Amino acid sequence: MKELLTIDDISVSYGNIKALKQVSMHVNQGDIVCLIGANGSGKSTLLKSIVGQEPLDSGSITFDGEEICRVKNVGAKQGKRSKILTTDLIAAKGISLVPEGRRVFADMTVEENLDMGAFIVRDDALIAERKESMYDFFPILGARRRQKTRSLSGGEQQMMAIARALMSGPRLILLDEPGLGLAPLVIADIFEKIALINQQDKVTVFLVEQNARMALKASSEGYVMENGRIVLSDASSELLENELVRAAYLGE
Amino acid sequence: MLNFFLLILIYSGIYALMAIGQNVITGYGGMLSLTQAGFFAIGSYATAILTTQAGWSFWATLPVAFLISALFGLAIGLPTLRLKGDYLAIATLGFGEIVRNVLNNWDSLTNGPMGIQRIPMPVILGYTINPYKKYAFLVMVIVFVIIAYILFQRLARSRMGRALAAVREDEIAAQSMGINITKYKVYAFILGASVAGIAGSLQAAFTLSVTPGTYTFMVSVMVLCMVVLGGMGNFKASILGAFIIQFISYFPQLTGLSSVIPPQFKQILFGLILVVMMIWRPQGILGREATRYRKRAVSTTGGEQ
Numbered sequence: 001m002k003e004l005l006t007i008d009d010i011s012v013s014y015g016n017i018k019a020l021k022q023v024s025m026h027v028n029q030g031d032i033v034c035l036i037g038a039n040g041s042g043k044s045t046l047l048k049s050i051v052g053q054e055p056l057d058s059g060s061i062t063f064d065g066e067e068i069c070r071v072k073n074v075g076a077k078q079g080k081r082s083k084i085l086t087t088d089l090i091a092a093k094g095i096s097l098v099p100e101g102r103r104v105f106a107d108m109t110v111e112e113n114l115d116m117g118a119f120i121v122r123d124d125a126l127i128a129e130r131k132e133s134m135y136d137f138f139p140i141l142g143a144r145r146r147q148k149t150r151s152l153s154g155g156e157q158q159m160m161a162i163a164r165a166l167m168s169g170p171r172l173i174l175l176d177e178p179g180l181g182l183a184p185l186v187i188a189d190i191f192e193k194i195a196l197i198n199q200q201d202k203v204t205v206f207l208v209e210q211n212a213r214m215a216l217k218a219s220s221e222g223y224v225m226e227n228g229r230i231v232l233s234d235a236s237s238e239l240l241e242n243e244l245v246r247a248a249y250l251g252e
Numbered sequence: 253m254l255n256f257f258l259l260i261l262i263y264s265g266i267y268a269l270m271a272i273g274q275n276v277i278t279g280y281g282g283m284l285s286l287t288q289a290g291f292f293a294i295g296s297y298a299t300a301i302l303t304t305q306a307g308w309s310f311w312a313t314l315p316v317a318f319l320i321s322a323l324f325g326l327a328i329g330l331p332t333l334r335l336k337g338d339y340l341a342i343a344t345l346g347f348g349e350i351v352r353n354v355l356n357n358w359d360s361l362t363n364g365p366m367g368i369q370r371i372p373m374p375v376i377l378g379y380t381i382n383p384y385k386k387y388a389f390l391v392m393v394i395v396f397v398i399i400a401y402i403l404f405q406r407l408a409r410s411r412m413g414r415a416l417a418a419v420r421e422d423e424i425a426a427q428s429m430g431i432n433i434t435k436y437k438v439y440a441f442i443l444g445a446s447v448a449g450i451a452g453s454l455q456a457a458f459t460l461s462v463t464p465g466t467y468t469f470m471v472s473v474m475v476l477c478m479v480v481l482g483g484m485g486n487f488k489a490s491i492l493g494a495f496i497i498q499f500i501s502y503f504p505q506l507t508g509l510s511s512v513i514p515p516q517f518k519q520i521l522f523g524l525i526l527v528v529m530m531i532w533r534p535q536g537i538l539g540r541e542a543t544r545y546r547k548r549a550v551s552t553t554g555g556e557q
Contacts, residue, residue, distance in 0.1 A: 051428065091430035103425040105418060116418050119411075120430035168430060 004029040004172055004204050005050070005095075010059030010069075012042075012049050019045040021228045022059070027172065027221075032198050032205040034215040034236065036249055037225035043208045044100055046225070047176050050206075051097050052087045063093055064171070092120050096170035100177050102161040106150040110141050110160055113149055117167030127167070134163040138193070155186035159193065166197065172204045173197070179211045187211065191218045212249035216240050224249070258386035260502050261495075262458060265393035268494035269451035270471075271478040272400050272487055273444035278476065279484035279540075280408060281440035282420030284337055286472045287328065287344035290351035291321045291445040293467035295452020297355060300368040300462045310374035310457050314450060321449025322442045329441035333434065348472055355464040367463030374457050383458045393454060397491060400447055404487050407443070408541075416440055474501070477522055481529060483536025492537060500525070 005027040012020040019042045027033045037043050048054045050061055052069055060070035068085045091097070105113050114134060118127045135142030138159045144152060149160060158178055165173055175194065179187040191214055198205050209215035216222050216236040224232035224245060232239065239245050246252045270288045277285045295317035302308040302316060332343040355362045362368065374381045374392070381388045407413055415436040418426035423433055456462050474497055482493025499506070500521055504513040529536065 053424070053427070086432065087427035088430045088432040091428055097428040099424055099428060103422045103428075105421040105425065107421060108417070116414065116426075116429055119415065119418070165428070 001028040001030070003027070004064055005206065006062040007046075007050070008060050008062065010049060010061065011057040012045055012054050013057055019054075019228050020049070023225075023228070023230055024059075025223050025230060025233065027204060027206050029171075029204055030198075030202060031221055032194070032207060032219040033221045033223070034207040034209060034219035035223045035225055036209055036212040036215050039210070041225045042228040043225055044176055045228075047097065047100075047174050047206075047208055050090075050174060051095060052085055052090050063090075063095060066093070068093065068095075091168065094169075094171040095174065096165040096168055096172070097174045098161045098165045098176060098178065101180065102154075102157050104149045104152075104157050104161055104164070107148060109146055109148055110152070111145045113160055113164050114141075114167050117164035120168055130167055130169070134166065137196075138163055155182050155190065158182065158186075158190055162190070162193065162197075166201070166203070170203060172206060175205065175207045175209075177209055178207070179209060179214060187214060194218060212245065213240075216245075255386060256502075256506065258390055260498055260506070262386060262390050262393050264495040264498040265390070265397050266451050266454050266458070267475060267478065267498055268397050268491040269400055269454070270448045270475045271482070271490035271494045272397075272404055273447035273451075274475045274479045275444075275484065275487055275490040276404060276407075276416075276440050276447075277444035278479055279486065279490070280413065280416040280420065281437055282416075283333070283437065283440070284341045285344045285441070285444070286341050286469070286476065287348045288444070288448045288475045289467045289469060289471035290348035291324065291448035292452040292455065292471060293348075293351050293355060293464070294321050294324055295449030296456040296462045296467070297362060297368070297452075298449070299453040299456040300371050301361065303372050303456075304368055304370060310372065310453070311376070314453050317449040317453040318446045321452070322446040325442040325445025326438065328445075329438040333437045333441065345469065345472070348467075348469060352464050352467050355467070362464070365464060367461055367465075369461040371456055371460045371462070373460065381457075383460060389458060393458075396450065396454060400450075401487055401491065404443075404447075408487070412436060412439060474522070477526060479536075481525060481536060483538040483540060485540040486536070486538050488541070489536055489538035496537075497522070 003026045007023060007025045009022050009024050010020060011018065011022055023046060035043055035046065045054055049056060049069060056069055056071050058071055061068050068090050070084055105116060108116065114131050115127065118130065121127055135145065140156055141160055141163055144156065149157060152160060178190050178194070194205060195218055197203050207215055207219060216239055219236045222234060222236040222239045223230050224239070232242065232245065234242070270292060274288050277283050298317040298320050299310065299313040302313040303310060328344065328347050332340055335343055356365055373383065381392055383389050415431045418429060418431055419433045419436055426433055478493035478497045479490050481496060482489030501518045504510040504517060
């Protein structure tokens with residue numbers, strides 16, 4: 001299987017604090033890959049560095065055979081000037097981020113949010129078509145298309161954030177804690193949708209979650225992060241059976 | 253009396269141009285900038301210097317004022333736009349003061365605090381637009397405001413307007429949508445600066461003399477008040493705000509009460525208006541304009557690609 005996203009030995013620091021330490025991982029095309037870990041283990045930092053919002057101290061990130069982030073002047077003490085692509089250009093390559101806490105444009109309507117998600121798409125007919133298919137896929141968004149996003153519930157906002165990210169027609173979608181602050185039933189609903197997006201639209205999914213059980217059940221490959229390091233990686237079904245994972249993340 | 257009324261209208265028009273620029277920066281881009289006075293001064297001095305020393309006509313100086321202000325907008329925008337909120341306000345405030353101090357001290361070019369006098373009146377098709385006969389000048393200013401309004405209104409509905417709306421609401425989300433936030437913020441800054449430069453040219457042509465004392469920090473604050481009072485993100489509201497603030501600031505003279513009401517009164521009144529607005533109508537008199545970016549797409553259902 002083809003590697004769509006390859007993270008090769010990256011380190012990221014905030015001042016003296018090392019947030020990521022020599023992290024390597026890969027996401028195969030067509031898979032759902034999850035990354036689980038506790039608060040502050042570096043999950044969000046990893047996502048931020050994929051979309052070019054945190055400069056790397058070392059290593060590189062490759063998307064579909066093209067390097068999107070790397071360290072300039074390897075070895076020189078200029079560490080922090082590393083980016084080679086900015087966030088907007090990375091988004092244009094086909095990586096779409098659903099940020100932590102949803103970050104919807106609250107004062108815009110659902111429809112305007114979706115239009116905004118298709119900012120890099122220049123074809124109006126294609127945008128209209130994608131919007132319609134989003135309304136079919138998330139009927140609640142179709143019903144609320146003229147409503148201000150502010151008035152939506154948390155689960156609806158999360159669905160809208162996912163729909164918005166899909167509007168640009170990405171090949172890889174990064175989900176940062178899609179279950180954050182939502183009721184278990186709503187989370188189950190959202191994970192179901194994520195699986196459908198993966199199967200029907202052939203979008204590769206990289207999922208970051210604290211809710212380890214949900215994430216592992218939904219994915220095919222899993223990584224476990226602790227204190228900025230990848231400590232375990234395996235097929236998700238194996239991780240669900242793993243003693244350490246069961247003890248630390250599944251509460252058994 | 254009528255003459256004085258016309259004078260206020262002309263000043264309102266000139267300030268309305270600046271307010272339109274401020275609205276692009278603050279209302280649409282969400283950046284708190286306090287530098288319109290600087291660009292205003294640059295436009296004024298560009299016109300003053302080129303007409304008096306190089307013998308250019310007023311009309312020829314307009315594009316120069318536009319370009320120089322735009323260039324300064326770029327020069328200020330690039331380094332400062334990584335700042336946000338109060339920090340941006342302080343940095344831009346500094347720029348306005350630097351401009352005024354340079355004008356005050358660069359004697360060989362600007363004649364220092366004495367300023368530049370005897371700026372020739374604008375002539376159009378052989379007709380001199382004499383600022384002392386205010387009607388013609390008022391018409392000219394109104395034409396400028398209308399042109400600026402139409403152009404900026406179009407801009408607000410364009411791709412750039414959408415990008416700025418996204419940037420204002422959430423920078424991180426905007427970036428994730430593939431929007432280059434730095435680019436659009438700098439564009440907004442340049443456009444806001446250049447229209448203030450044009451306002452400066454008009455000011456020079458109206459007063460026929462320029463002195464650094466005109467371009468104080470208070471000008472920037474007034475322009476910001478106009479935008480906030482009218483309603484952020486609404487060009488009509490910015491123009492309305494400009495007229496209201498101008499009439500308030502000339503209120504004592506207009507009503508013949510200037511011997512009773514001290515000049516500081518207007519600053520008290522500005523503060524009072526802002527506080528009252530913040531409490532009862534924080535979105536401004538007219539509020540933000542609901543912009544529909546894609547009217548066509550609403551009725552489209554499916555369709556081929």
